[in-house]
Amino acid sequence: MNTTTLPGTPGKLAAGSRWAVETHGLTKRFGAKTPVNGVELLVPRGSAFGYLGPNGAGKTTLIRVLLGLTHADAGTMSLLGYPVPRHHAAALARIGAIVDEPRFHRHLTGRQNLRLLAAAREPAARDRIAPALERVGLAHRADDRVSTYSMGMRQRLGVAACLLPDPQLLILDEPMNGLDPAGMAAIREMILSLVAEGRTVMLSSHLLDEVERTCDAVAIVDHGSIIRQGPISELLAGALLAVQVECSEPGRARALLAGTTLGARVEAAPAALGLEITLPAGTGHDVIAEINRVLVEGGISVYRLQPVQASLESWFLQVTSRLGDPE
């Protein structure tokens, strides 16, 4: 992960912390429900970070707590090195955020809405309105009323609002909701360009494919707690989904595997050129070698063993469904 400031990082780093977002034991309760339950989150600076979870997992609540939209009940947190909520004003000065669906005053134009928000920020924010609208591709509709905007245009206006503070950190809650494929691609490109400028983007989403294409690291949240986090490459490295086997006698190979200790751990099924062996979550590469050894010792000619890497989506489903199963 990138832990240092890249050249061209906007503004001045608030503190020497390597984390743009850091929480420990963060908890938020609503009556008997605990949508944020002891969250330990570390978002490295200068990265695109995905915050993933099924619906109702507590993603938006965590973001609302981070941004001071609601109070936490327990735990500690810091944004850009500023302890919050004590220094929320200073931290938020360099943070842009979309929380839930971006809604604006519908009777005002996009530009007027941004003027309203820029006025609450530092004076220089007003000068960033036009570049922000340009950047999100909304300059030609900036003087139209928001009531005439599509959902995708409002999303882009929300991103433009995020750019007003020249942010070091952008927190985007489901920014691709309601966007068509072109709009999603545009937002994805924008996020990547923002990260390339040294900014940190924390992206909450349930669109796993988009997150996988956009983010360097992710955290998976379920039932209010983070169950995995780290760089996507590291998380998926040991997460094999299946092994495709081309061999001389697929039928006998299948029976052979079922008769060994491997049989209880893997599931082999006929495939076009041999077998496809589905592996349980968390299976390492050593299982592939074990499969090869069993087949070769059984007198079966193995032509090819092809590990199939789990996608973020399949890994996410494995992880969350496993944890969601009743004990």
Place this chain on the structure above:
Amino acid sequence: MTTMPAGRGAPAPDRALQTAAPAGHSRDRRGSPIPTVGMIATRVMELRKRRGLMIALIVATIGFPALFLLIRLLLHAFAPGTSPPAGGYDIFKVLVAGFLPTFGFIAAATVGCTAGSRDLTEGMFRHLVVTGRSRLALYLARIPAGLAIVVPLVAIGYTIVCAVSVFAAPTFIIDSNVNIPPGLSRAGFENWAGDRPEPVICSLPYDGHIPGSIACAGPPGWSKSAVTPGQPAPAALEALAIKIASQDYSGYTAISRYPSIPLMVTAGLWIELEAAVGFILGLGLASLMGQRTGPVILIIVLQMILTPILAFAAIPHLQGLQRSFIGLAVAHLEPSGLPMFFGLPGVTGGSGGPGAALLPESAIQASCVVIAWLAGWTILGAWRMMTRDA
């Protein structure tokens, strides 16, 4: 990092962190509760762009009185014999003591309710909080912004009323339904009365004996033509008319064709106070409730139903509570020279004015009640805004 207790509530103070605040933080002044000029200006824009609200506000504060006066001007222009002049003191009193404060208050309260609730209901409150700007500053910015819209519009409506009242005033003075030329000296007034014994004897107030043999035809109408030149009268009637005029001269001089400048100034300030109170009350109540419609209805009920009832019903043991109502307090501050608020003509009103039917309350008490309401609703609204989940 700030440590929070494991229980409910806001984060606990962490002394160690106060000294560990990152460099540069102290230069950021967006935690200040004082709104910037830019925040106020954009707030004005946000309200000004609400077409429906602005139309309603303009109609209530300018449109209705302007239309009313325009109709009177036209009627008088085309039928001066049957339609009285559009302006004058009486028209000023009717509009300033009844219409303008009531509609100004409700219109201003509607603007306040809009300013206090629309950020929340339209989803902008969250965006504004995320700027890191003090929530108190966000709230306080709405007050000058709203007043910057309400006060000028009320002033324009009031200025129209004043202008028509002065420049389209009758050319005569109406005293007890008798049309009298203005600016007469005592001798001139007596001479005028001696020439017109019948209307003078029959209409002007007189604290003495009038012979029963005099037949009065009833009060004259509005038209000057209704005051006919006196017929050659017996000397006794002429003497009686002169005596009546002499006694009523002070009353005659107290009557104006149009309101005096001091009265117009004080009445204007009073109407603006009424509007400002309505705005602050609406802003606070809507911020507290997080919606617009409910507070508007509550304020209309308060102003148009509860306050008139409480003004004239002395409830035993609860008079202190009655006096604490904002409507009564503002009514007590009404300038003398206007009839009492709530549309009760003929009752001399104003603070401490004779014949006032309001529950007695001193101007200082009334001022304290007004200040308490303004401060109280501002604090309540700001508190809710600062503690509300966004």
